[in-house]
Amino acid sequence: MGGNVGYQLDFSVVWDALPSLLWACLGTIGLAVSGMLLAIVIGVGGVMLRDSRFKPARWAVMAFVELIRNTPFLVQIFFIFFALPLIGLRLDPTPTAILALGINGGAYAIEIIRGGVQSIGKGQIEAGLALGLHKAQVFRLIVLKPALRAIFPSLTSQFVLLTLTTSVASAISAYELTSVAQQIESNTFRSFEVYGTITVFYLVMSWLLMRVFDQISRRYFSYPVK
Amino acid sequence: MAAANASPAPASAQPMIAMRGVEKWYGDYKALTDINLTVASGEKIVLCGPSGSGKSTLIRCINHLEPYSAGEIRVDGTLLGDDRKTIDAVRREVGMVFQQFNLFPHLTVMQNCTLAPMRSRGLGKAQAEAVARRLLDRVKILDQADKFPAQLSGGQQQRVAIARALCMKPKVMLFDEPTSALDPEMVKEVLDTMISLAEDGMTMICVTHEMGFARQVADRVIFMAGGAIVEEGHPAEFFKAPKHERTRKFLGEILGH
Amino acid sequence: MGWNEFAFLLRGLQWTVALSLVGFIGGGVFGLAVALARTSGQPLLERVTAGYIGLFQGTPLLMQLFVVYYGLALIGLKLDAWVAVSIGFTLHASAFLGEIWRGSIQAVPRGQTEAANALSLHYVSRMKDVVLPQAFRISLPATVGFLVQLIKGTSLAAIVGFTELARAGNIVSNQTFKPLLVFAVVGALYFVMCWPLSLYGAHLERRFAAASR
Numbered sequence A: 001m002g003g004n005v006g007y008q009l010d011f012s013v014v015w016d017a018l019p020s021l022l023w024a025c026l027g028t029i030g031l032a033v034s035g036m037l038l039a040i041v042i043g044v045g046g047v048m049l050r051d052s053r054f055k056p057a058r059w060a061v062m063a064f065v066e067l068i069r070n071t072p073f074l075v076q077i078f079f080i081f082f083a084l085p086l087i088g089l090r091l092d093p094t095p096t097a098i099l100a101l102g103i104n105g106g107a108y109a110i111e112i113i114r115g116g117v118q119s120i121g122k123g124q125i126e127a128g129l130a131l132g133l134h135k136a137q138v139f140r141l142i143v144l145k146p147a148l149r150a151i152f153p154s155l156t157s158q159f160v161l162l163t164l165t166t167s168v169a170s171a172i173s174a175y176e177l178t179s180v181a182q183q184i185e186s187n188t189f190r191s192f193e194v195y196g197t198i199t200v201f202y203l204v205m206s207w208l209l210m211r212v213f214d215q216i217s218r219r220y221f222s223y224p225v226k
Numbered sequence B: 001m002a003a004a005n006a007s008p009a010p011a012s013a014q015p016m017i018a019m020r021g022v023e024k025w026y027g028d029y030k031a032l033t034d035i036n037l038t039v040a041s042g043e044k045i046v047l048c049g050p051s052g053s054g055k056s057t058l059i060r061c062i063n064h065l066e067p068y069s070a071g072e073i074r075v076d077g078t079l080l081g082d083d084r085k086t087i088d089a090v091r092r093e094v095g096m097v098f099q100q101f102n103l104f105p106h107l108t109v110m111q112n113c114t115l116a117p118m119r120s121r122g123l124g125k126a127q128a129e130a131v132a133r134r135l136l137d138r139v140k141i142l143d144q145a146d147k148f149p150a151q152l153s154g155g156q157q158q159r160v161a162i163a164r165a166l167c168m169k170p171k172v173m174l175f176d177e178p179t180s181a182l183d184p185e186m187v188k189e190v191l192d193t194m195i196s197l198a199e200d201g202m203t204m205i206c207v208t209h210e211m212g213f214a215r216q217v218a219d220r221v222i223f224m225a226g227g228a229i230v231e232e233g234h235p236a237e238f239f240k241a242p243k244h245e246r247t248r249k250f251l252g253e254i255l256g257h
Numbered sequence C: 001m002g003w004n005e006f007a008f009l010l011r012g013l014q015w016t017v018a019l020s021l022v023g024f025i026g027g028g029v030f031g032l033a034v035a036l037a038r039t040s041g042q043p044l045l046e047r048v049t050a051g052y053i054g055l056f057q058g059t060p061l062l063m064q065l066f067v068v069y070y071g072l073a074l075i076g077l078k079l080d081a082w083v084a085v086s087i088g089f090t091l092h093a094s095a096f097l098g099e100i101w102r103g104s105i106q107a108v109p110r111g112q113t114e115a116a117n118a119l120s121l122h123y124v125s126r127m128k129d130v131v132l133p134q135a136f137r138i139s140l141p142a143t144v145g146f147l148v149q150l151i152k153g154t155s156l157a158a159i160v161g162f163t164e165l166a167r168a169g170n171i172v173s174n175q176t177f178k179p180l181l182v183f184a185v186v187g188a189l190y191f192v193m194c195w196p197l198s199l200y201g202a203h204l205e206r207r208f209a210a211a212s213r
Ligand SMILES: Nc1ncnc2c1ncn2[C@@H]1O[C@H](COP(=O)(O)OP(=O)(O)OP(=O)(O)O)[C@@H](O)[C@H]1O
Pocket: B026, B029, B031, B049, B050, B051, B052, B053, B054, B055, B056, B057, B058
């Protein structure tokens, strides 16, 4: 046994830091939401390029997806962190983290969205056209909702995963829960108390997110399928 | 030609559909060869032929789900081009029923029927629903109006699909094997609906292998093979004395001789 | 970046491989126990293992490593960083593999269990001879997919201070002032490990989809 015998848990430092920890939770959610929005933009754009007639674009998208999915996010965020200044972009750590999260999430979003679009049968589109609807109407009135329904479960669990991934952004000191916890820890040395507490915060956040998404999916996608 | 006599329309009237020298190429595969077909208003055509003979391709060219490569197609006088205006005009006059029903799963039966009249014909909701109710009643499915497609049987779904197409008040109805995806016990309810539609004077082109239906309803039966029209005639003659060897062979196969 | 630095990265790579293997094998053993408990039909066992899985799926891997690392220190175990992160990854992997294998066990048709019962096979034989071999086949694509996740996940051991590939990259990058080159090389090394596995997983999935059609 080492020198830790008789160690007393002391959550008072956590209690004192509670306001800043709770604010940092908002930072985490903000990071995740912005990252996810960027990921969806990349996802939609990527799908369009991925299925375009322009072969180099298809290859580029496929390479991007494989590259991102087969390297750690930590390495990606470091790479982006150091690469941005070289192309003349001076971003703070938090926007840099959003960019990295968006790029990482985007690679997964491409696959998810592509699956959703492919799940809509050609017959649905033809039936809409045969009824005299225009292409844009067919997309908006006929394709969109079933496609959203098809991708909703994977896209939302991807969002929860991205929310948990934000903690890695502490490696470049972006503003989010883990970074704030690390500051408190380095001032108080109450490592277990601080990290244990924010682990519970993460758990609550991901649980709440899943509940919210479940409610949304019940409300908007409740039509029966065979 | 016997077929011309069978047509009920007066000779002077403008044909509902006129196809002249129509060809269709998929890359370097020729799916339709020199199709000449005139369909008078109120005429009922049954199209048959072996798999891959171009039946679907032919009727899908009529509403431009497939662009045709050569020749010309006129629908109620309108020359079908590649521009959006004529395509829209033609699609509003031509209803289509698919083998796989293709109802929209996220919309109720009623919404399936009112979508296009509201969005494409610009009808108000009340008006569109009144039309839909009348036509759903006609295909005997009004009591299911608030259900979703997945809650209906195949036969019911196909009747809804027919009502949905009729809600656009089309002048022509195209059917692409409307009963092939159905369980046998549901075929009759769909055929009965089609027969009643025919009795009301709708212009119809039906791709089907239901030869009983052809005998009862068709003014002309057309046999296709290899992308071309091989033979056509009034059902009485067509079934009794087919002229071509390929027709005889095909009829032998599907009638189970 | 010269040969010395590259050799240093390769030593980090060895630790990444070692950590992944330990996590995967340890996680596999405990994960099997989790999966069996999760499908045992005992309400209490099922509830507890469901909570265990939910805990690991609902929190960041980095926090899991921190809590295990500092938690072990707290109860007086002064362990090497290497042992502490190994325990962390083993627990992490046991929850994720447990959930994957639960799904696979439940995907084996019920008739198989019923047939085994009708042959009066007892639990061990029913599982070992009938259910698990089939579940194993079903789970293979997802299991390989998780291995890729795990290899990438071991990079977080760097933040706890353990010198595997990612941290080796950090160190070299600080020495050479060529972060971009170093992290590109580090990324490439991860890619070389993960990509073949991903391709293999996708191949298995396609084969499985074709077979079950
Ligand atoms: N999109 C396409 N691209 C290439 N070839 C096609 C395409 N659609 C159809 N074809 C080919 O054109 C030919 C005619 O097809 P079509 O679907 O019109 O046949 P069909 O008579 O309706 O057959 P079936 O009874 O099987 O429905 C077939 O040889 C088919 O392979």
